[in-house]
Amino acid sequence: MDISDMRMFEAVSRHGSMNRAAQELHTVQSNVTARIRGLEEELGVTLFQRHARGVSMTPAGQRILPFAGRLTKLLADARAAAQDDGAPNGALVLGSLETTTALRLSPMLTSFAKAYPQVRLVVSTGTTRKLLDEVLAYRLEGAFVAGPVSHPDLHQQVVFEEELVLVTAPAIRTLDALTAVSDLKTIVFQIGCSYRQRLEAVLADKGIATAKPLEFGSLDAIVSCVSAGVGVTLLPKGVVTGAWQEGRISIHELAPDQAQVQTLFVRRTDAYVSSAMSAFLDLAGPKPPAAASS
Known part of the structure; x- marks a missing residue:
C-alpha cells in the first residue's frame, strides 16, 4: 500500500465511481480498477461493492477512509509548507453557510482579495453538517458554520453573532x-x-x-x-x-x-496553517452584530 493507492481509494469513495475518479486523477479507469483490486488483495478485505450505478464503500472501506484523507492532506500540507515563503499565496479553499455568504462575507472577501492578490480564494456553500463533514475530511481548509459545535478535531472561533x-x-x-x-x-x-x-x-x-x-x-x-x-x-x-x-x-x-446564534469559523486542529490561512484568520476575527434596521 502506498500513497497513490490511497489517493485513488479516496477519489473513488468520494465519486462513487471508478470512471469519475480516473477522470479526476488523469488516468484510465482500468488503472484505477486494478489498483483498487490490488489494494483489496493486500489488505485482505473488500473496500467497495460494485453495482450497475458505480461503487459503494463497505464497512472496511469506511473504516480506512479517514486515514486516506489524512495521508492526502499530510502530503498536500508538506508541499504547501515547502513552497510557503511567508507571503500569502496559493489556493485557500473555504466553505460557508449561504446566509453568512449573503450577509457577511462580501466585504471580508473583497478586502482579502485586494490585500493578498496572489491567493486564489475558493468559497463553496452548504449546510452546517455538510461543511463540518468537508472540513473533517480535509476537503475544506475551514468553514463558517452555525454554532454550537463540539468536536475534538476542530478548532473554532466565534466570528459573528446573529x-x-x-x-x-x-x-x-x-x-x-x-x-x-x-x-x-x-x-x-x-x-x-x-x-x-x-x-x-x-x-x-x-x-x-x-x-x-x-x-x-x-x-x-x-x-x-x-x-x-x-x-x-x-x-x-x-x-x-x-x-x-x-x-x-x-x-x-x-x-x-x-x-441568538453564533457563527463560527472552524478548521482542523492538525492541519498546516499556511500564510494565506493565517492572513485570513487575522481578517476574520470576531465582528460586532449587524445593525438592525427598523
Missing part, C-alpha cells in the same frame, strides 16, 4: 395567527441546516404543528416561497431586512434564547 427571526408571508401579522394555519409548511435548506432544527424547535415550543418541510437549495428561493404564502422559515434578520422593508414578508422576533 439574530434569527421567524419569517412569514405579509398577511401573518402575529405568531398566534400561525396556529390557525392548517397544514403549515416550513421552508428550509436541506437536512443538516442548524436553522432548520431551530425552526422546528421554535414552532414546537408554541404548539404549532407543521407538515413535511419543503427543501430548497438557495436563500432567494426560500424567501420567494415564504413571500408567496407557501410556508414559514427561520433566518438571520440581516438577510431578510430588505424583503421586509419592501413589504414582501413579515418578520417576527423571538426570545433571546431562541434568536
Whole structure:
C-alpha cells in the first residue's frame, strides 16, 4: 500500500465511481480498477461493492477512509509548507453557510482579495453538517458554520453573532395567527441546516404543528416561497431586512434564547496553517452584530 493507492481509494469513495475518479486523477479507469483490486488483495478485505450505478464503500472501506484523507492532506500540507515563503499565496479553499455568504462575507472577501492578490480564494456553500463533514475530511481548509459545535478535531472561533427571526408571508401579522394555519409548511435548506432544527424547535415550543418541510437549495428561493404564502422559515434578520422593508414578508422576533446564534469559523486542529490561512484568520476575527434596521 502506498500513497497513490490511497489517493485513488479516496477519489473513488468520494465519486462513487471508478470512471469519475480516473477522470479526476488523469488516468484510465482500468488503472484505477486494478489498483483498487490490488489494494483489496493486500489488505485482505473488500473496500467497495460494485453495482450497475458505480461503487459503494463497505464497512472496511469506511473504516480506512479517514486515514486516506489524512495521508492526502499530510502530503498536500508538506508541499504547501515547502513552497510557503511567508507571503500569502496559493489556493485557500473555504466553505460557508449561504446566509453568512449573503450577509457577511462580501466585504471580508473583497478586502482579502485586494490585500493578498496572489491567493486564489475558493468559497463553496452548504449546510452546517455538510461543511463540518468537508472540513473533517480535509476537503475544506475551514468553514463558517452555525454554532454550537463540539468536536475534538476542530478548532473554532466565534466570528459573528446573529439574530434569527421567524419569517412569514405579509398577511401573518402575529405568531398566534400561525396556529390557525392548517397544514403549515416550513421552508428550509436541506437536512443538516442548524436553522432548520431551530425552526422546528421554535414552532414546537408554541404548539404549532407543521407538515413535511419543503427543501430548497438557495436563500432567494426560500424567501420567494415564504413571500408567496407557501410556508414559514427561520433566518438571520440581516438577510431578510430588505424583503421586509419592501413589504414582501413579515418578520417576527423571538426570545433571546431562541434568536441568538453564533457563527463560527472552524478548521482542523492538525492541519498546516499556511500564510494565506493565517492572513485570513487575522481578517476574520470576531465582528460586532449587524445593525438592525427598523
